Structure formats: C-alpha cells, structure tokens
Amino acid sequence: MPAEHPPTGNGPLPAALCVLGMGLIGGSLMRAAAPHLPVFGWSRGEDTRQAAADDGFEVPDTVEHALRRAVAVDALVVLAAPVTAFRPLLRSIGELAPMVRLTDVAGVKAPVAELVAELVPRARYIGSHPMTGTEHSGWSAGSAELFDDRVWVTTLQDDSRIEDWAPVAGLALAVGSRVVPAEPEAHDDAAARVSHLPHLLALALAQVGQAGGALALSLAAGSFADGTRVAGTRPELIRAMCESNADRLVQVLDETLAQLGVARASLASSGSLAKITAGGHQARLALDGRLEGLEPVRLAGDDLVEQLLAVGAGGGHVTGIEQGPDGLAVHTLYPAGD
Amino acid sequence: MPAEHPPTGNGPLPAALCVLGMGLIGGSLMRAAAPHLPVFGWSRGEDTRQAAADDGFEVPDTVEHALRRAVAVDALVVLAAPVTAFRPLLRSIGELAPMVRLTDVAGVKAPVAELVAELVPRARYIGSHPMTGTEHSGWSAGSAELFDDRVWVTTLQDDSRIEDWAPVAGLALAVGSRVVPAEPEAHDDAAARVSHLPHLLALALAQVGQAGGALALSLAAGSFADGTRVAGTRPELIRAMCESNADRLVQVLDETLAQLGVARASLASSGSLAKITAGGHQARLALDGRLEGLEPVRLAGDDLVEQLLAVGAGGGHVTGIEQGPDGLAVHTLYPAGD
Numbered sequence: 001m002p003a004e005h006p007p008t009g010n011g012p013l014p015a016a017l018c019v020l021g022m023g024l025i026g027g028s029l030m031r032a033a034a035p036h037l038p039v040f041g042w043s044r045g046e047d048t049r050q051a052a053a054d055d056g057f058e059v060p061d062t063v064e065h066a067l068r069r070a071v072a073v074d075a076l077v078v079l080a081a082p083v084t085a086f087r088p089l090l091r092s093i094g095e096l097a098p099m100v101r102l103t104d105v106a107g108v109k110a111p112v113a114e115l116v117a118e119l120v121p122r123a124r125y126i127g128s129h130p131m132t133g134t135e136h137s138g139w140s141a142g143s144a145e146l147f148d149d150r151v152w153v154t155t156l157q158d159d160s161r162i163e164d165w166a167p168v169a170g171l172a173l174a175v176g177s178r179v180v181p182a183e184p185e186a187h188d189d190a191a192a193r194v195s196h197l198p199h200l201l202a203l204a205l206a207q208v209g210q211a212g213g214a215l216a217l218s219l220a221a222g223s224f225a226d227g228t229r230v231a232g233t234r235p236e237l238i239r240a241m242c243e244s245n246a247d248r249l250v251q252v253l254d255e256t257l258a259q260l261g262v263a264r265a266s267l268a269s270s271g272s273l274a275k276i277t278a279g280g281h282q283a284r285l286a287l288d289g290r291l292e293g294l295e296p297v298r299l300a301g302d303d304l305v306e307q308l309l310a311v312g313a314g315g316g317h318v319t320g321i322e323q324g325p326d327g328l329a330v331h332t333l334y335p336a337g338d
Numbered sequence: 339m340p341a342e343h344p345p346t347g348n349g350p351l352p353a354a355l356c357v358l359g360m361g362l363i364g365g366s367l368m369r370a371a372a373p374h375l376p377v378f379g380w381s382r383g384e385d386t387r388q389a390a391a392d393d394g395f396e397v398p399d400t401v402e403h404a405l406r407r408a409v410a411v412d413a414l415v416v417l418a419a420p421v422t423a424f425r426p427l428l429r430s431i432g433e434l435a436p437m438v439r440l441t442d443v444a445g446v447k448a449p450v451a452e453l454v455a456e457l458v459p460r461a462r463y464i465g466s467h468p469m470t471g472t473e474h475s476g477w478s479a480g481s482a483e484l485f486d487d488r489v490w491v492t493t494l495q496d497d498s499r500i501e502d503w504a505p506v507a508g509l510a511l512a513v514g515s516r517v518v519p520a521e522p523e524a525h526d527d528a529a530a531r532v533s534h535l536p537h538l539l540a541l542a543l544a545q546v547g548q549a550g551g552a553l554a555l556s557l558a559a560g561s562f563a564d565g566t567r568v569a570g571t572r573p574e575l576i577r578a579m580c581e582s583n584a585d586r587l588v589q590v591l592d593e594t595l596a597q598l599g600v601a602r603a604s605l606a607s608s609g610s611l612a613k614i615t616a617g618g619h620q621a622r623l624a625l626d627g628r629l630e631g632l633e634p635v636r637l638a639g640d641d642l643v644e645q646l647l648a649v650g651a652g653g654g655h656v657t658g659i660e661q662g663p664d665g666l667a668v669h670t671l672y673p674a675g676d
Contacts, residue, residue, distance in 0.1 A: 255546050283545045
C-alpha cells in the first residue's frame, strides 16, 4: 500500500506493525503509526479487541493468527503487554515466529533482553522504551500524539545489527520521538535515577508531610505539591515500574541515602547545608540546559552501533536515518564540545 | 483617612503599617495593604528606599524615624528583613518602641518568638508567615497580588492576647490570604515537612540524576522535572530557609531516612515496594482533598486563643473577624467531621 503509507523522510520503516497488547502505549502506537504503515494488533481482552476493531483497526482474534500474519508480511512485532505477560508471549513467538522483527515498550530493558535471548534467541530484537504516558490506561485512553516530542530509547548491544535497529528507530521517528540509543543496562541505571527514584522520594515525602497532621497539609504549597505529584500515580503502576528494576533502584537509593545522610550530619553538627545546596542547584541547572547547544552530527561506517551508543551516552539523539550508496547514514544532534 | 482606607469587611485592621525591609515580601505587603490602611516603610538600602518613594510610598530615611512614627500612630511594625538582621532591628525597637504592635514574616517562628521575648518582651507580638514568594527578590519584584489565596500563618502562644492577634489576622485577610493559627513550634514542624524537606529531597534527587551522566539527563521527563524543580531556587535562599529551622529539619529528615531505609530493605530482600507505595499514594490523596468538605464554624468566648489553635491544628482557617457586643467573634472554615 505505498500510496496510502508514504515514507516519513525520517528513516526506514518496517513493512508492517503487529502490536501485542493494546493498552495506553500499544493503542497509542497503533494510532500514531497508522498513517505511515500497515498496522494490526491483538489484545488478551475481548472488549479491547472489539473497541480497536470498532475504531477501524485490523484485529486478529488470536495471538497465533497475529503472529502468523506478522511472519507473512515481515511485520515488526511490538510487545506492549505488561512485562509480567512477556514470558508466555515470547514462548508463542518462539514457536510461531522465531526470527521475527521484535521490539517491546517495557520500562526496564536488561531483564527483557535476557528473556528474549533465552526464549527467542534468533529474533531480530531491538528493545524500546518510549518515555511517555498519562495517568490513564486502556485502549480508550490512547492518543496518536502520545509520542510527540518524547524520548524513545532504543537499546543496542555488542551483537545488535544495525539493519534490525533502523526500522525500529524509523518507527519512533515517524511517530515524532527523539531516538536515544543506549545499552540496556545503561538505560536501566538512568531510568532508576530519573524515573523510579523520583517516585520513591515522592511517596516518602507525601507520608512525612501527612505525619505532620492536618496543619502540615494545610500549610503545603508549591514545593510539596511538586515533590509529591507522582505519588498520585496508581500504586500498581508505580510498583510494576520500580520493582521490575529493583537491583538498579536499590543501588541508586543507596546513593541517595548517602547524600541525605551527609547533609543530615552537616546540618546537625555545623548547621550548614552548603554542600548539598550548591551541588543540587548546579545539577538542576544542568537539567535545564541539556537540550541547549546541540549540533548536527552525521554518522556512517561499519561501527555504527558503537557510534550510536556514544551519541546516546553523551546526551545526543537520532533525528533521521537514510540509506546511502555505502550503507546507512544516521543524522544526530549531539552536545557541542566546549 | 477613613474615606481613602475603607474597611475590608473581613476584620479589624491596625491603624497603620510600618514595614521594615522592603524586599519581595515587605514590598508586596506595602502594595497589597495600601488600599486598606496608611502604609510606610524603611529599608537598609538607599536604592530600595528611593525606589519605594518613587512609587509613591512614604519612606522615612532612618529606622529611628520609622519607629517613632509607628509609636505615634500605633502602627503595626512588620519585620520583613532577613532573619539575620532581626537582632539589631529588635534592639532598636526595644529602645524606641518597646510596646509597639509587632509581627514578622520569617519562615521560622519559634526562634523569632524567643528573640522577641528576649529583646522586646513587652511588644504586642504575633508572629506571621505568609507562605508565598516567587523566584525573584527585591522591591521591584513585589506585587499586590502576592498574598492572594495563599496561607498566612499567625502564631499564638498561651500568653498571646486576642486583641493583638486580631489586627494581624485582619491585615492578612485584607490582602487575600487564608489565615491559619498555629503555635510557633507546630508551624516550624509543619514547615520542615512540607517546605524545607521538599527542597532537600529535590537537591539530592538532582545530584543522583546528574551522577547518571548525560544519558540520564536526556531521559529525564516529568517526574524528574517535578521532583527537582525547587532545586532551581537560589542556593542562598534555600540555605537561609532550611538552616534557620535546622533542629526540626534534622528530625524530619531522620523520619524520611527511616522510611526510605525500610523501603530499600523491602525492595532488596523481597522485591516489594507495597508498603511505601500504598502509604505514599494515600497521603498524596489526603493532600488533594485537604480543602474539600470545609464547613463554616463561628468561634467566640474567653478561650478564643485555644479555639483558634484547635482550628489550625485541625486543618481549618480563619475567614473573618467581627467585633460583636460580647467581644470578638471569629469566622472559620473547618473540616467537617465524618
């Protein structure tokens, strides 16, 4: 259907998309991808399948039918179910589509990569983490704009093939995301720091505030509201996210406890918070400035995987992919050196 | 000047206002109060005095002149300078205006109450903490709307006189605030929990995020941005605020470290964050619901100080004060019982 599905100009796309799990992320991805390539999806829930079909999407009635169709059209299979459902899904893929193009949208990447290596070792797998969401869930909460201007992490390992990565990254670009390449372990460490830890601190802060009674809550203003906002996320979602990255989160939590312990000791002994205040303020400024001074850098050559990982580790991201006469070329934005 | 300064209908007002320190809070208070009562102010900085005079405010050229005038017109003196400047100011007040009506707008209340008791024991003192601000400072940053719909804590102790409290609370009501009565120590405990602790956690979070390098910062989204926002406050302001409440903050920090330590142990041993997630989520919902279900309650009688402290401790606030035939009556909003 080339006329119906024009290329985006950003990069190669998979021939089609097979989304397994049509909740907020999966359902949004189907809506966002539909203008660019053929899309079909499956969900365990009959109501969800019916709702997606009612909205005009192609919905095979079993995961087996979906996977057979994926093999037939060389679709990219997207695992968009909860991580706890990955094992049975990957078993089905191992039986019916062992060499399929495969990605997932889980918030933790190293454990998923291990699971894929164990159950579908020959799949053309590249992990994804589109860093987006809302407080709602389910097919009806989906939106084609969910990925717009968000980070979409694509994972790469030593043995990853750039030909497998390109259509996954191309899909992410097509739906409007900034593509950040990262090793699975590096992703999980970063996610523990900037996503899972903030949830834990918000939960603790909310409780310490409440322990001050009604007076404390009635005195709460902006700093407390900001600091506790994500404690309003549904508890089961926070748990699923944080507990799936337990090992990294424990280490990052230890760093945090050490920092707060040093500040506590300084405050109690000398009354000073000079160190944590200076360091924390500077760190916040670094966050505000992270998208400033990015410059275009074009990557090409035999070691693209290595180059892409360096771009991600350095704070850069991918903006386009093109097929040149000598292979793929990748356009990136990368922080300018001093 | 009754025609120029009509009563607000919310409560009694002092005869005039003498603001010492015309920075963000002091300067905003002068602007907000000016439609309701005569206002004059003094600041240590000559440029600030000139700027206020240029804006049409009466500005005595020395603190002595300001205090003599305050005595002459029975003005309420407002200490709006940094807490570190309170001691010399209070010495001047002790010499020139020992029985003056007095309040202050510092973010910590028990230490100021002690200082006032030491240096101006006969002053008609009621502490204030208008819980407002912006990231800017100085006279030019001031705004008459700064107190609108904000909490203004008024402190009461066993020996506080309701006649001293009423014009301070009346002023707070006139500039649009919700008046919350509290004991100085209870205020400082609450402020440590809902204002000072959020700053410390934001500073720690910002640094642990930055320790993840450029990749972590480029993956940071809403939860990290929210959780670190107040780390962007000027470091000297954070230090002045938190260090002035060091004793309470150390205790509250210990509660936080204990909570996070329990969560860390649970995550490391059983992989579960069930407890902190359930408790923190419920606490955040309590914050969201704190202004729901308030009902009007009218207070009167000889034990108004005690009644007002109960209203504040219970999550209520004052909405109006009237002089009845049998003394003051105070209108409040108080959380309805179940």
